[in-house]
Amino acid sequence: MKILLTSSSRHGSTDEVGAVIARELRLAGHDVEQARPEDVDDVTDYDAFVLGSAVYMTRWTPEAIDFTQRFSQELHSHPVWAFSVGLSGLPKGKISDPHRIGPVLLSIEPEDHATFAGRFAPAELSLRERSIARMGGASEGDFRDFDAVRAWAGSITAALADG
Ligand SMILES: Cc1cc2nc3c(=O)[nH]c(=O)nc-3n(C[C@H](O)[C@H](O)[C@H](O)COP(=O)(O)O)c2cc1C
Numbered sequence: 001m002k003i004l005l006t007s008s009s010r011h012g013s014t015d016e017v018g019a020v021i022a023r024e025l026r027l028a029g030h031d032v033e034q035a036r037p038e039d040v041d042d043v044t045d046y047d048a049f050v051l052g053s054a055v056y057m058t059r060w061t062p063e064a065i066d067f068t069q070r071f072s073q074e075l076h077s078h079p080v081w082a083f084s085v086g087l088s089g090l091p092k093g094k095i096s097d098p099h100r101i102g103p104v105l106l107s108i109e110p111e112d113h114a115t116f117a118g119r120f121a122p123a124e125l126s127l128r129e130r131s132i133a134r135m136g137g138a139s140e141g142d143f144r145d146f147d148a149v150r151a152w153a154g155s156i157t158a159a160l161a162d163g
Contacts (some may be wrong), residue, residue, distance in 0.1 A: 024153035037067035055086030117143035
């Protein structure tokens with residue numbers, strides 16, 4: 001199947017999660033293109049979609065939300081999986097719960113939505129970003145669990161194989 005995987009990232013950690021998912025899907029024989037949502041202007045060629053975004057201030061990025069609005073018709077007529085990368089759910093980093101991302105997810109009705117822990121590297125952030133994240137209780141570190149990411153990609157390939 002030809003699959004479009006979009007990842008919307010400010011500081012790279014969501015792109016890397018997306019790349020791991022894309023690699024797993026390719027290993028299962030799919031033809032996968034990974035792109036930034038704002039760089040996509042035509043989705044007619046794809047059989048399925050995997051949409052991912054970093055979570056900032058309890059929301060997907062504006063670019064990721066815009067993609068779901070621009071292509072809502074195509075997304076409704078094809079299988080869609082969604083993933084969010086954030087720090088919620090971590091011991092000290094419960095900034096938001098995934099339901100806060102709800103409106104965009106409800107609008108695309110994905111087969112499944114996964115939330116993965118991300119990375120908080122204060123040194124790479126602006127002062128403003130750093131203080132917002134700290135106010136939200138974020139702990140410094142890279143919390144990405146690539147085994148969990150690969151396992152989720154495996155659930156997509158299994159679902160696609162089942163038709
Ligand atoms: C300013 C700021 C706001 C954030 N807000 C949230 C949030 O509301 N919920 C959450 O789970 N994570 C939040 N995070 C954590 C990011 O989602 C996490 O660092 C993620 O890995 C960033 O992805 P990126 O590197 O692809 O941009 C925030 C981080 C920053 C710097």
